[in-house]
Amino acid sequence: MLRFLSERPIRLPQWNASRTRPGDPAIFGFNDERDDIVATVARRVAELEGSNPQHLELILNDAAYHEIRRLESQGDKEAKESLPFWRSFIRRIAKMSEHEKRRALDAMLEHMARDVAGNFDRRVYDFARGAAPRLLTGLMQPSSLPSELFGKGPSTIERLLNVEGPIDKLRRLEDVGTLVYVPTHSSNMDSIVLATALDRVGLSPVVYGAGKNLFTNPIISFFMHNLGAYRVDRRIRVRAYKSVLKTYAQVMVERNYHSLFFPGGTRSRSGMIEHRLKLGLLGAAVQAFSRNQARGIGRPVYFVPATINYALVLEAETLIEDWLKERGQARYIIEDDEFSRIDRWAAFFRKIMGLSSACIIRFGDPIDPFGNPIDDEGRSIAPSGNVIDPRSYTLRDGKAVEDHARDAAYTQELGEILVTRYREETVLMATQIVAHVLYRHLVEKSSSRDVYARVRMRGEVSMPLSTLHAEVNAVRDALLSAMHRGEVRVSTFVRAETPERIVARALEIWSGYHERTAAHVERGSVVIDDPLLLLYYQNRLMPFAEILGSDASRRAAAEIYALESSR
Amino acid sequence: MSRVIGVVGGGGFGRALASACTHNGHEVRLWTRKPKVDVSNVVATQSFEPVAEADLIFIAVPSTHIGEVGRALGAHLDGRHRLVHVSRGLAGPGLTTLSKLLREVTPARRVGALAGPLVAEELARRADHSAIVGTRFPEIVEAVRAAIGGSHLYVEGTSDIVGVEIASAVVGVISVALGVASGLGIGPGGQAYLASLGMREGARLVESAGGRARTLFGLAGFADLVAVVAGDERPEWRFGRELAVGKPKAHAAELAEAHLESISMARRLHDHAQQRAIAAPVCEAMAAVFEGTRRPDEAIRDLLASDPAGSKGA
Numbered sequence: 001m002l003r004f005l006s007e008r009p010i011r012l013p014q015w016n017a018s019r020t021r022p023g024d025p026a027i028f029g030f031n032d033e034r035d036d037i038v039a040t041v042a043r044r045v046a047e048l049e050g051s052n053p054q055h056l057e058l059i060l061n062d063a064a065y066h067e068i069r070r071l072e073s074q075g076d077k078e079a080k081e082s083l084p085f086w087r088s089f090i091r092r093i094a095k096m097s098e099h100e101k102r103r104a105l106d107a108m109l110e111h112m113a114r115d116v117a118g119n120f121d122r123r124v125y126d127f128a129r130g131a132a133p134r135l136l137t138g139l140m141q142p143s144s145l146p147s148e149l150f151g152k153g154p155s156t157i158e159r160l161l162n163v164e165g166p167i168d169k170l171r172r173l174e175d176v177g178t179l180v181y182v183p184t185h186s187s188n189m190d191s192i193v194l195a196t197a198l199d200r201v202g203l204s205p206v207v208y209g210a211g212k213n214l215f216t217n218p219i220i221s222f223f224m225h226n227l228g229a230y231r232v233d234r235r236i237r238v239r240a241y242k243s244v245l246k247t248y249a250q251v252m253v254e255r256n257y258h259s260l261f262f263p264g265g266t267r268s269r270s271g272m273i274e275h276r277l278k279l280g281l282l283g284a285a286v287q288a289f290s291r292n293q294a295r296g297i298g299r300p301v302y303f304v305p306a307t308i309n310y311a312l313v314l315e316a317e318t319l320i321e322d323w324l325k326e327r328g329q330a331r332y333i334i335e336d337d338e339f340s341r342i343d344r345w346a347a348f349f350r351k352i353m354g355l356s357s358a359c360i361i362r363f364g365d366p367i368d369p370f371g372n373p374i375d376d377e378g379r380s381i382a383p384s385g386n387v388i389d390p391r392s393y394t395l396r397d398g399k400a401v402e403d404h405a406r407d408a409a410y411t412q413e414l415g416e417i418l419v420t421r422y423r424e425e426t427v428l429m430a431t432q433i434v435a436h437v438l439y440r441h442l443v444e445k446s447s448s449r450d451v452y453a454r455v456r457m458r459g460e461v462s463m464p465l466s467t468l469h470a471e472v473n474a475v476r477d478a479l480l481s482a483m484h485r486g487e488v489r490v491s492t493f494v495r496a497e498t499p500e501r502i503v504a505r506a507l508e509i510w511s512g513y514h515e516r517t518a519a520h521v522e523r524g525s526v527v528i529d530d531p532l533l534l535l536y537y538q539n540r541l542m543p544f545a546e547i548l549g550s551d552a553s554r555r556a557a558a559e560i561y562a563l564e565s566s567r
Numbered sequence: 568m569s570r571v572i573g574v575v576g577g578g579g580f581g582r583a584l585a586s587a588c589t590h591n592g593h594e595v596r597l598w599t600r601k602p603k604v605d606v607s608n609v610v611a612t613q614s615f616e617p618v619a620e621a622d623l624i625f626i627a628v629p630s631t632h633i634g635e636v637g638r639a640l641g642a643h644l645d646g647r648h649r650l651v652h653v654s655r656g657l658a659g660p661g662l663t664t665l666s667k668l669l670r671e672v673t674p675a676r677r678v679g680a681l682a683g684p685l686v687a688e689e690l691a692r693r694a695d696h697s698a699i700v701g702t703r704f705p706e707i708v709e710a711v712r713a714a715i716g717g718s719h720l721y722v723e724g725t726s727d728i729v730g731v732e733i734a735s736a737v738v739g740v741i742s743v744a745l746g747v748a749s750g751l752g753i754g755p756g757g758q759a760y761l762a763s764l765g766m767r768e769g770a771r772l773v774e775s776a777g778g779r780a781r782t783l784f785g786l787a788g789f790a791d792l793v794a795v796v797a798g799d800e801r802p803e804w805r806f807g808r809e810l811a812v813g814k815p816k817a818h819a820a821e822l823a824e825a826h827l828e829s830i831s832m833a834r835r836l837h838d839h840a841q842q843r844a845i846a847a848p849v850c851e852a853m854a855a856v857f858e859g860t861r862r863p864d865e866a867i868r869d870l871l872a873s874d875p876a877g878s879k880g881a
Contacts, residue, residue: 382645382674384641389646392647393676395646395647397622406704409676412703413676
């Protein structure tokens, strides 16, 4: 029958699988609900997409056409198995009766939904939260294995992570409503890192969509699959498939599964904080809220803006190169970046092992789907300070109703609010600040060149250490004032240390992991070795260029924004 | 279907809206500082509570008061309310649109901006005319149509609310410039050229604020300007004519006090443009005229002699 995927991730046998207890998060009971969820998703999409008989044929043709194109270009085992089906299917569509078309659509949607649906295994969860971080650390650094496995206290991986924000409040809200985490997205490690952080501070696990490319590593695939992640195959361009994904996400929120979406859609290629969001999944959560309200389910949905801040980004080099290359749609799928290379992982972990707080996860204050802040009891607060009922936003003539156009408008506004919140919750680190000062120096020294020419200036420009220190200090001061105004945040290290230590830390972090050195010290000056890498790290500061007190900062920002809007 | 509709602001526009609503058979709650209003069948009130019983509320107070009035009104509102403002102004030092300000100071999210060639006097006497509602919420367009629309008033909707609000502010400034040109006896060709300069800078400003330039081709821009030239005698245009014949500049400040938004808008639009390296010659010239640093005839003649290619900007 219809085959979208040839291999399925491994699941453990179900004997011994533990039952859920009252008060457990919804995800612990996922496996019992899975068939129902799959059926619900397939039925809803069929109602949505297949209501019009003429439209029905278009949907089937669209699916067959795009699947044939995808499989032909893949030319793999899956193609061999599935192409004959689709080729014969596409010839038959026009001759099918309406009833047959509906049955074909139902079967296709059911198959897609089943392929997307994840699994949740309590045993894997318990194992992952206990031993996995230690084991992972041990794998990366064998000499530490004994102390990692048998030592007391936090494992190295846990020391690497700093988790900030209103954690107690989030813990309380988990019991009142559904949490939808909406973090920034820089690395394929984000979902793993965020899941670890949630566990570390005692928050419930979340469900999230993970690109199928993350499932290529069998070990990671095993964990992801059994911890509730659902699979998103970005190669499938079938319209109905997108609808299945969105509906799946919506149904999960409706059923009170705490969820994780990356509203940026894909990892930030430029290294910039997301400033344009993909609204699809956000919209699914907003619609989940109004659909529940219209059905008399009053459970609130809370959006938790979050930033994941890395001193060192695993895939920095590939991402920034991809950003400059600008290959249109191809940009969405990077199949063989550092994430899929175990040697890069090992190098990455060896590098960050020695750094405490190399990754800062900052949870922001939660908001309701309409951007209102939430008090400690989980109530929405209006600008006047009054408590208001979020249900009122779904009312029309006194009745809570579903309205897609209205919810799309709410979603757009929510997206705008999140963009502002991302800036405010971003934690700037030594690497980003030092990269900016070096990069803007390069801009000054190469004022007649454009970005493309500038990033090729390897080893051509250097900056006296004393000047670098003074400017890093000035930039830090400007950022600290911005922090007092609530516009951004600065890491504890940058706040507490001298400019000399900040510069030294940045250089130390860069050296040894990235394939090219970003910069090195030579006779009292810092030589800029890889402007492209500096560009990636410094882009995090671009929204704040106006306050950094330098024309070169402004000029760099103007260039970056012009490039961003040209795509 | 008869509904309760709120109107906030007892000035010319507020009263005209109230009158149009009652004419369509609705019950109006008009909030005004004045205890008495001369609109038949309208309940005037000095409290926001009765106004908040309406789902649809028109905000017809000048932009300088919207923050304060919005905050006071907002304490009585929740997510079901729909707010539609009719001001040509913008808030704060930047180009903060009033719809954004309303979303900040009230819990209402369903907001819209009513604009286009809609003049209070014509609305009140039900002459044939048209208006545009900028809003992301299609239900607001329907609600405004039901409230004030009819055979004599065509109401169109667009989702480009920012475009509508910026266009409306820019057209206000161009209207004054056209009034000056008319008062100086500049002929149709000259006025047309002036209008085209204004529309070009309007397009640049709309885009820089995140709106769509083509919003200017419709009721919010082009049509609004045609109404000025066709002689709708709006206050901005009349003020421009008075400037041309040499009324003292105290008059400008006085009119600004009487809430002619365009007077303060010219400077702010120009400052915004300058920060983004966008050319905005009409706003620049009019700002100087309003501030008394340039003579109106000089300013208009310089504009007419300028090269539109040179003012293309970013």
